[in-house]
Structures are given as structure tokens and as C-alpha cells.
Amino acid sequence: MSAYSSVLKTPGVARIIAAQLTARFPSGMLSLGMLLHVEQVHDSYGSAGLVLAGGAVGQAVAGPLTSRLMGRLGIRPVLAVTTALCAAAILTIAFVTMSIPLTILVAFVSGLATPPVQPAVRTIYPKLVTSQLLTPLFSLDASAQEIIWIAGPVVVTFVATQVSTVLALVLCAFFMVFGGLWFILSPELGRVRIPRSKRRFGVVLTRPTVIISTFVGLLLIGSCSAVEAGVVANFQGTGADASAHGYESGVVLAIWSLGSLLGGITFGHLPLSPWSLARRMLLMFAGVALASIWLNVWWMVPALLISGAGIAPALAAMFAMTSSSVKFSDTAEAFGWIGTGQLIGAGIGSAIAGSVIDSNGPQWAFFVSGAFALVGVIVPALAVRKLPDLRGRDSSPIPDTEPIAIQPS
Numbered sequence: 001m002s003a004y005s006s007v008l009k010t011p012g013v014a015r016i017i018a019a020q021l022t023a024r025f026p027s028g029m030l031s032l033g034m035l036l037h038v039e040q041v042h043d044s045y046g047s048a049g050l051v052l053a054g055g056a057v058g059q060a061v062a063g064p065l066t067s068r069l070m071g072r073l074g075i076r077p078v079l080a081v082t083t084a085l086c087a088a089a090i091l092t093i094a095f096v097t098m099s100i101p102l103t104i105l106v107a108f109v110s111g112l113a114t115p116p117v118q119p120a121v122r123t124i125y126p127k128l129v130t131s132q133l134l135t136p137l138f139s140l141d142a143s144a145q146e147i148i149w150i151a152g153p154v155v156v157t158f159v160a161t162q163v164s165t166v167l168a169l170v171l172c173a174f175f176m177v178f179g180g181l182w183f184i185l186s187p188e189l190g191r192v193r194i195p196r197s198k199r200r201f202g203v204v205l206t207r208p209t210v211i212i213s214t215f216v217g218l219l220l221i222g223s224c225s226a227v228e229a230g231v232v233a234n235f236q237g238t239g240a241d242a243s244a245h246g247y248e249s250g251v252v253l254a255i256w257s258l259g260s261l262l263g264g265i266t267f268g269h270l271p272l273s274p275w276s277l278a279r280r281m282l283l284m285f286a287g288v289a290l291a292s293i294w295l296n297v298w299w300m301v302p303a304l305l306i307s308g309a310g311i312a313p314a315l316a317a318m319f320a321m322t323s324s325s326v327k328f329s330d331t332a333e334a335f336g337w338i339g340t341g342q343l344i345g346a347g348i349g350s351a352i353a354g355s356v357i358d359s360n361g362p363q364w365a366f367f368v369s370g371a372f373a374l375v376g377v378i379v380p381a382l383a384v385r386k387l388p389d390l391r392g393r394d395s396s397p398i399p400d401t402e403p404i405a406i407q408p409s
Contacts, residue, residue, distance in 0.1 A: 007137045010129050012188045019186055020121040021144060022179030023083075026090075026172040028152025030055070030110075031346045032228050033172050034093065035354060036157070037165035038103065045233070045358040047100050049351035051093075054104035056347025058111025060340055067119040067336025068201060075120050075192070076184050083180035085113035087173040094169035114343065115180055119335040122319075124192050142316035143264030146257060146308075153228045154253040161236070161249070204334045208386035209325040212379065213318035214337045216277065218345035219376035220284065220314055223369040225349030227288060227304070228253065230365025233357045234295045248297055255301045259287075259308025267313055274387040277317045277380040283310030285373035292366035314376075324388050345372075 008014045031052055038048035062082075070078045089110035093103060121141075129137050160168040183189065205211050235249040263283075270276075287307020291300045318338065326334045349372060356364035380387065 004136050004140055007129060007133050007140060010133065012186070013128050013137065016121065016124060016128065016183070016186055016188055017141065017144065019179060019183040020117055021147060022175060023115065023117045023183045024145070024148050025152055025175045025179060027114075027343065027346075028148040029156040029168070029172045029175070030090070031225055031350045032153045032232070033156040033160060033165070033168045034107065035229060035350050036160040036232070037094065037169055038100075039354070040165050041097060042100060045229075045354035049354035050100060051103050051107045052347040052354070053351045055107040055111035056344045056351070058108040059114050059343040059347070060111075062112045062114055063116070063340025063343065064201070064333050064336040066114075066116040067332045067339075070116060070120060070332055075123075075189055079115050079117065079120065079180060079184050082113045082115040083176060083184075086110050086115060087177050089113065090169055090173045090176070094166045094173075111343070111347075115176070116332075116336055116339070117180070117183060118339045119332040120189075121183075122323075122335050123332055124188060127192050128188060138319065139264075139316065142319065143261055143312050145315070146260040146264060146312045151254070151257045154250050154257060157228075157232055157253065158250045161232075201333070204326055204330045205337060207322075207325050207334070208383065209321040209388060210334050210337060212277075212383050212386065213322050214341035216281065216376050216379055217315070217318055217338050218341040218348070219372045219379070220281065220311065220345065221342040222345035222349030222352075223284065223288060223372035223376065224311070225346045226353040226365050226369035226372060227256070227291070227307075229350050229353035229357060230295075230362045230369065231300070233365065234362035235297075252297060252300055252304065256304040256308045259305040260311040261308075263309030264312025264316065266309075270313075272317055272320055272388075272390040274384045274389050275381075277314060277321070277387065278377055278384065280310045280314040280317060281373060281376040281380065283307070284314060285310075285370060285377055288366060288370045288373050292363060292370055295363055295366070320390060321388055324390060 008017075034051055034055070035045070035048045038051045039045050042048070066078055066082060089106050092106050093110070098106070125137055125141070156168045156172065159171055205214075231249045231252050235252070284307050287303050287305070287310070291303035291307065293299070293303075319335075322334050322338060323331065349368070353365040353368050356368055
């Protein structure tokens with residue numbers, strides 16, 4: 001804990017962490033917010049799933065491209081333009097009633113303009129602290145970002161079920177603009193320039209750790225999104241009953257968030273072996289599998305607490321393996337691919353879950369989540385020989401000083 005204290009006392013660090021988390025907070029809100037809004041407007045989880053798929057396609061196209069553009073045009077210009085476009089698209093969906101095809105098109109634009117905050121901040125971090133503090137800084141970030149993926153849905157679910165789905169989407173746009181401006185105007189951002197990579201676009205995916213981390217990240221967040229949709233659908237009521245059920249779903253998702261935060265702080269920083277990612281995904285799968293047995297709030301809470309304990313440590317492992325395998329000039333694009341994988345997973349997980357909820361009920365969303373998580377265990381287990389062993393090299397599962405030591409080629 002003393003290391004975390006030292007990190008937060010370093011000038012500018014607490015501000016950058018808070019700003020980037022605020023700017024990225026909508027990433028954990030948008031999928032579920034759009035799912036609830038479109039379902040309410042068009043009375044179909046399946047149609048809502050198609051809208052989410054449109055956003056996912058846009059994110060897939062844009063993620064690594066906008067990340068790479070930051071090395072050419074600068075961080076601030078790219079972030080400013082993408083933030084404005086994405087927020088405008090979200091507000092359009094919130095306030096304008098459109099046909100499903102047109103809504104899908106606008107969702108595609110919002111995905112295409114998703115601000116590349118994560119690749120930017122992971123480039124800035126090594127410039128803010130000494131090499132001795134990089135490990136606790138990245139470890140802290142890995143745990144804190146779970147607020148985005150798990151607590152975000154809690155907030156958007158509460159607002160959508162207790163107030164309105166329109167306000168839920170407005171809240172997403174507010175966080176994106178407010179956090180984006182805070183991050184863009186931070187003085188630390190002006191002192192860092194992402195080096196222009198001399199490699200061709202996409203070459204970074206030839207690194208096994210990058211492609212494995214991208215795919216497993218997609219599976220992990222896809223599993224999370226399916227659980228979120230299943231929890232909301234399971235506790236969703238009508239009339240006065242809807243408020244009580246909305247409250248229950250918020251509590252369940254909050255407990256899940258707590259499990260992830262505790263898992264990240266407790267063992268997310270431990271040295272990584274090639275088997276670490278598979279083991280952490282196994283913990284997540286086990287919890288989801290238990291939760292799917294009985295959709296009772298008192299059964300789901302401890303099960304999802306177990307599942308959550310594997311989420312932050314698994315993400316931390318992905319970032320650590322990636323950072324140890326690419327040059328500094330390629331980190332923005334590498335993290336762009338990983339971020340894209342996670343965002344696609346959020347869209348696909350929600351889309352599939354929405355479809356099976358319509359046809360078979362909420363429990364099937366948990367089966368979908370379990371399938372995502374199980375594949376997320378199998379992939380790194382089969383590819384274990386391709387994953388780095390960071391024991392003895394660095395104790396952190398998050399990017400260390402190695403990318404800084406390697407100059408752009």
C-alpha cells in the first residue's frame with residue numbers, strides 16, 4: 001500500500017488516472033445503455049443486439065487506426081475530434097427515434113469515433129514516474145479500470161431503470177465529454193509524443209502475445225457483457241415492480257465489481273508465469289458457471305464475487321505480456337488492438353445475450369457468458385508456450401520499464 005501511496009503523491013499522476021478513468025467510463029456503460037434504450041423503443045432485445053453489433057463493427061475498424069494516428073497527428077487532436085463525434089452520435093440515438101437500420105448506422109459512427117484514451121494513457125504513464133514506481137502505477141490502473149467495466153453498468157442500469165434510458169445515454173455522453181476534456185487539457189498530455197512507428201500497420205499482430213491478449217480480452221469482456229444483460233433481464237419487472245428489480249440488479253453488479261477490485265488489489269500484481277492468464281480466466285469461468293445454476297440474488301452474489309476476482313488480474317496479465325513483447329513505438333497500436341478486442345467483445349456479448357434472452361430467457365445469457373469464459377481459458381492454455389514468463393524479469397503483470405528502454409526502430 002505504501003507503493004500505491006507514493007504513486008499517487010507523484011505530481012500529476014492522480015489527475016491523469018482520474019481524468020482517463022472518467023473519459024473511459026462510458027466504455028462500460030454504452031453497450032448496456034444502448035441495449036436498454038433500443039429495447040424500450042423497439043420492444044426487442046434482438047433489435048438492440050443488432051444496434052450493438054453496428055457499434056462493435058465501428059470500434060473494430062477504428063481502434064488500432066486512431067491509436068496509430070496519434071503518432072502522426074498528435075494525441076490531443078485525435079482525442080478531441082473523436083470525442084466530439086462519438087458524443088454527438090450517442091446523443092442522436094438518445095433523442096431521435098429512428099428505424100433500426102438507421103440506428104445501426106449511427107451506432108456504427110459512434111463506434112468508429114470511439115476516443116483512443118487507453119492507448120494514449122498507457123504511453124504517458126512511463127513518463128510520469130520513476131522506473132521503481134511503474135509496477136505499482138500500472139497495477140493500480142489495472143484494478144481501477146474495473147470501475148469502468150463493472151461499476152459502469154451499475155450506474156447506467158440504475159439510471160435507465162429508475163429514471164429513463166434517454167438520461168442513461170446522456171450520462172454516457174456527459175462522462176465522455178467531461179472526462180475527455182479533462183484528460184486532453186491535462187498538462188502531462190502536452191509533454192508526451194507517441195513515436196511514429198516505422199512498421200507497417202497491423203504488423204504488431206504478428207506478435208503472439210498481442211493477438212492472444214486481444215482475443216482473450218474479447219472473450220473476457222464478452223462474457224462480462226452477457227452477464228450484465230442476463231442480470232438486468234432476470235431482475236427486470238414492470239410498473240412499480242421495475243424499481244425494486246432495478247435495485248436488485250444494481251446490487252448484484254456492484255458485488256461483482258467489488259470482487260474484481262479485490263482480486264486486482266490482492267493478487268493482480270503477482271509475478272506472471274505462462275499459465276497465469278489461463279488460471280485467472282478459470283476463476284472467472286468458475287464463478288459464472290456457478291451463477292448460472294440458480295438466478296436467485298443470494299446465490300448469484302457469492303458466485304459473481306468469485307467470478308469478479310479473476311477479471312482485473314486477467315486484464316493485468318494481458319497488459320503485462322503485451323508490454324513485454326513490443327517496442328515503445330508500437331505500444332499505442334498494440335493497446336489499440338487490445339482495446340478494440342474488448343470493445344468488440346462488449347458488443348458481441350450483449351448482442352448474443354440479447355438474442356437468447358428473447359428466445360430462451362435470462363438464464364441462457366449466463367450460458368453464453370460461460371461459453372465465452374471457457375474459451376478464454378482454453379486459448380491461453382493451448383498457447384502457453386507462446387506466452388512470456390515474467391517471473392524474475394519483473395513482478396508486475398502490467399507494462400514495466402522495458403518498452404521505455406527500447407527505442408523506436
